[in-house]
Amino acid sequence: MGTATRAEPVPVWHQRRVRIYDREAPLGYLLLVPTLVVLGIFLLYPFFFGMWLSITDSELGNVGKFIGLGNYRFELRNTDGVFYGAVINTFLYTGVTTVFKLGLGLVMALLLNQVFPFRRFVRAALLLPYIIPTVLSYEAWRWMFDPTFSVINWLLVNTHLVHYPGPNWLGVPANAMAALMVVNVWRGTPFYAISFLAGMQVIPVDLYEAARVDGARRWQQFTNITLPLLRPVLLVVLLLSTILTFADFQGPFVLTNGAPYNSTQLLSIWAYQWGIPGGAIGLGAAISLVLFPLLTIVVAAVLFMLRRPE
Amino acid sequence: MSQGKKKAKTGWSRREFLRTAGVAVATIAFPEIIISCGPQSNVAPTAAIPKPRKGASIRLLQWTSFVKPADAEFKRQAAEWGDANGVTVAIETVTGDQLQPKTAAAVEANSGPDIIQMQYGWPQLYTDACLDVSNEVNILIGKLGKPDPVNEAFCKVNGTWRAIPYTVVPNAWTYRTDYFTQAGVTSFPTTWDELAAAAAKLKTTGKSISQTDGHAYGDSLTMWNPVLWGYGGKEVNADGKTVAINSKETRDAIKWAQGAVKAGFVVHPEWLDPDNNQAYHADRISGTLNGASIYIREKIEFHHFTDVTNNAPMPAGPKGTFAMNLIFNHAVMKWSPDAETARAMLLHLMDKDQYQKWTMIASGYNAGPFEALHNDPVFASDPKLKAFQDVVAPGKWPGWPAMPSKKTAQAQTQFIVADMFAKALANGGTGDIEAAITAAETSLKAIFERP
Numbered sequence: 001m002g003t004a005t006r007a008e009p010v011p012v013w014h015q016r017r018v019r020i021y022d023r024e025a026p027l028g029y030l031l032l033v034p035t036l037v038v039l040g041i042f043l044l045y046p047f048f049f050g051m052w053l054s055i056t057d058s059e060l061g062n063v064g065k066f067i068g069l070g071n072y073r074f075e076l077r078n079t080d081g082v083f084y085g086a087v088i089n090t091f092l093y094t095g096v097t098t099v100f101k102l103g104l105g106l107v108m109a110l111l112l113n114q115v116f117p118f119r120r121f122v123r124a125a126l127l128l129p130y131i132i133p134t135v136l137s138y139e140a141w142r143w144m145f146d147p148t149f150s151v152i153n154w155l156l157v158n159t160h161l162v163h164y165p166g167p168n169w170l171g172v173p174a175n176a177m178a179a180l181m182v183v184n185v186w187r188g189t190p191f192y193a194i195s196f197l198a199g200m201q202v203i204p205v206d207l208y209e210a211a212r213v214d215g216a217r218r219w220q221q222f223t224n225i226t227l228p229l230l231r232p233v234l235l236v237v238l239l240l241s242t243i244l245t246f247a248d249f250q251g252p253f254v255l256t257n258g259a260p261y262n263s264t265q266l267l268s269i270w271a272y273q274w275g276i277p278g279g280a281i282g283l284g285a286a287i288s289l290v291l292f293p294l295l296t297i298v299v300a301a302v303l304f305m306l307r308r309p310e
Numbered sequence: 311m312s313q314g315k316k317k318a319k320t321g322w323s324r325r326e327f328l329r330t331a332g333v334a335v336a337t338i339a340f341p342e343i344i345i346s347c348g349p350q351s352n353v354a355p356t357a358a359i360p361k362p363r364k365g366a367s368i369r370l371l372q373w374t375s376f377v378k379p380a381d382a383e384f385k386r387q388a389a390e391w392g393d394a395n396g397v398t399v400a401i402e403t404v405t406g407d408q409l410q411p412k413t414a415a416a417v418e419a420n421s422g423p424d425i426i427q428m429q430y431g432w433p434q435l436y437t438d439a440c441l442d443v444s445n446e447v448n449i450l451i452g453k454l455g456k457p458d459p460v461n462e463a464f465c466k467v468n469g470t471w472r473a474i475p476y477t478v479v480p481n482a483w484t485y486r487t488d489y490f491t492q493a494g495v496t497s498f499p500t501t502w503d504e505l506a507a508a509a510a511k512l513k514t515t516g517k518s519i520s521q522t523d524g525h526a527y528g529d530s531l532t533m534w535n536p537v538l539w540g541y542g543g544k545e546v547n548a549d550g551k552t553v554a555i556n557s558k559e560t561r562d563a564i565k566w567a568q569g570a571v572k573a574g575f576v577v578h579p580e581w582l583d584p585d586n587n588q589a590y591h592a593d594r595i596s597g598t599l600n601g602a603s604i605y606i607r608e609k610i611e612f613h614h615f616t617d618v619t620n621n622a623p624m625p626a627g628p629k630g631t632f633a634m635n636l637i638f639n640h641a642v643m644k645w646s647p648d649a650e651t652a653r654a655m656l657l658h659l660m661d662k663d664q665y666q667k668w669t670m671i672a673s674g675y676n677a678g679p680f681e682a683l684h685n686d687p688v689f690a691s692d693p694k695l696k697a698f699q700d701v702v703a704p705g706k707w708p709g710w711p712a713m714p715s716k717k718t719a720q721a722q723t724q725f726i727v728a729d730m731f732a733k734a735l736a737n738g739g740t741g742d743i744e745a746a747i748t749a750a751e752t753s754l755k756a757i758f759e760r761p
Contacts, residue, residue: 057761059435059716060414060417060418060435060436061417061418061420061436061438061439062438074756074760079752079755079756079760080752080753080756080757081749081752081753081756082724082753145580146580146585147578147580148585148588148589148592148594149588149592168580169580170579170580171524171578171579171580172579176580256525256580257525257582258525258725259524259525259579259580259725259729259732260523260524260579260580260729260732260736261579261729261730261732261733261736261749262729273723273724274720276410276411276414277410277414277719277720277723278435278719278720278723278724279414279435279436279716279719279720280720281418
């Protein structure tokens with residue numbers, strides 16, 4: 001004897017929900033919502049709030065009134081006499097350190113991509129500059145550059161490379177800028193190296209074997225296989241690093257804080273000087289954002305290169 | 311007695327009624343007139359003693375003292391008061407250069423510690439975040455006498471006390487008597503010219519008199535502002551608007567500094583606040599300008615050069631003796647849910663007995679900011695500390711003779727005066743004086759002429 005079963009009628013609201021889940025586009029947007037909310041709160045809101053601040057005369061604790069591009073005019077006319085020095089220093093700092101980090105990172109990645117004893121240990125050790133708390137490592141560098149207690153100078157003097165007391169690393173403008181760059185390269189190179197190493201590890205070994213069969217030398221393998229296939233990683237790392245170096249604050253702040261006499265002043269520190277100790281948060285925001293259009297062009301160019309067909 | 315001749319009055323006369331009614335109407339209609347005409351005297355006619363609330367929690371943020379036992383004593387006193395009044399007290403200490411970012415973050419977030427230590431002109435920068443504490447200051451004035459002018463200048467914003475005077479960290483010269491004797495300098499110089507001459511002699515010992523001209527937020531200011539003032543220079547006129555750095559007096563001050571550097575006075579643009587302390591303790595220099603911490607740490611901690619260390623007040627320039635000391639005050643923040651409890655705690659900590667227990671443990675690093683705290687026994691306990699007592703009276707504030715303001719605070723935090731000297735003192739004291747003054751003038755005009 002069979003039992004007749006009658007399906008319960010599906011409610012209309014449930015049918016609609018099922019239809020939404022079945023369609024790819026609405027479901028896709030629905031799944032994006034949490035990400036967009038998080039990005040909106042932690043990325044877009046601070047960004048647009050910063051932009052708003054930059055066009056107001058806000059001071060710490062007081063939301064100011066709209067003043068249009070007054071803050072930008074103030075800086076672009078170099079009213080304080082420091083702004084353009086800071087712009088030049090920021091470009092110099094970013095440009096020089098990026099070139100060194102790129103070159104050294106690539107060399108380190110190539111070396112670490114070889115088979116040798118303790119290579120896992122060496123790869124892990126590469127991350128040491130990242131493991132040490134930032135301010136602590138900068139304080140250690142400050143100690144090393146100190147003219148009174150400098151271990152670098154002690155070494156240079158005792159190996160008779162320079163006369164006592166050795167270079168004043170942080171007290172002379174050119175030396176101070178060089179010192180900032182050295183520390184930034186020290187801290188940033190492992191990021192490049194590890195990223196490049198990850199990129200190299202996914203390049204098929206067959207390509208190298210085929211190249212060797214065809215008689216390609218190491219340099220040819222590097223320029224014709226490694227570099228082209230590493231291009232997407234290289235561009236992304238370059239992009240991220242450029243943006244982060246442009247905005248670098250901690251190292252330069254701890255090491256020189258713009259001294260001597262603003263010769264190592266960077267936009268990030270200058271924005272801080274006006275915005276936090278000076279309380280002019282609107283002007284500080286404008287200094288932070290003044291290079292935004294230029295950085296946008298750099299980002300757009302890199303993204304365009306990434307999308308370009310091989 | 312004339313009283314007997316007068317007829318006792320009862321009730322109000324027509325004139326009295328009209329006068330009282332007129333004042334009442336004016337008070338309601340134009341309260342600001344009455345406020346501006348309010349009591350200017352130091353005595354509060356109706357001071358209300360704040361009462362702590364049992365069960366309240368108070369957080370206080372301040373810098374970490376260079377004399378560690380002083381912090382421990384401060385925390386002990388606060389905890390003792392908390393226990394006695396059923397209040398949970400948390401004292402958070404951070405390094406000097408971390409204090410302002412933390413304060414700024416709290417002000418911007420409108421949330422944070424109930425009490426924050428205000429250094430220099432922060433009450434001018436964060437005025438709206440600091441509650442009016444005139445009542446409490448008036449209570450203290452009633453008990454302890456007049457506040458120090460520098461503390462008053464920093465705490466009082468547009469006639470309203472926004473912070474309670476807390477302490478002065480006097481800055482004087484600490485020097486090695488053995489090196490001075492060896493160089494033939496029998497006593498510490500009393501004028502800037504004598505200091506340059508002494509620096510020349512000390513150079514021969516290999517241990518120079520040294521100081522920072524970099525971006526050290528304490529030592530750069532306490533050194534170069536008094537030099538500027540001593541020669542009659544100033545950043546801005548007393549009106550707080552007219553930039554006055556480009557003057558003969560400023561040139562004279564810089565010329566003195568260049569001469570001193572050429573003679574043997576060593577400047578370090580790379581030094582931050584702890585660096586001259588370290589150089590002194592490491593026997594690298596023969597003298598430097600600092601708070602009493604170098605001497606105190608030698609005395610209670612290192613014991614290397616205690617007997618050959620002495621301290622001296624600021625030398626005089628042609629226009630007199632000037633000093634700049636670190637000035638700390640306490641503000642009760644507007645977001646505090648227990649502001650009255652916070653006020654009560656600060657009053658307790660400023661009680662003379664409590665305060666002098668703390669200054670005694672601070673060993674001379676701190677001086678009291680009220681008249682009754684001036685002759686602190688700690689300064690009599692060691693004759694070498696007298697110099698630190700002596701520099702309190704000639705103390706001024708950055709931007710003087712203009713009153714502290716947001717603009718003087720900005721000029722201070724951008725190290726404009728120190729940078730001017732540093733630029734002129736580059737390359738062994740041969741920098742371009744005119745370029746240094748022009749750069750300083752441009753920066754100052756950007757600040758003081760900005761709307």
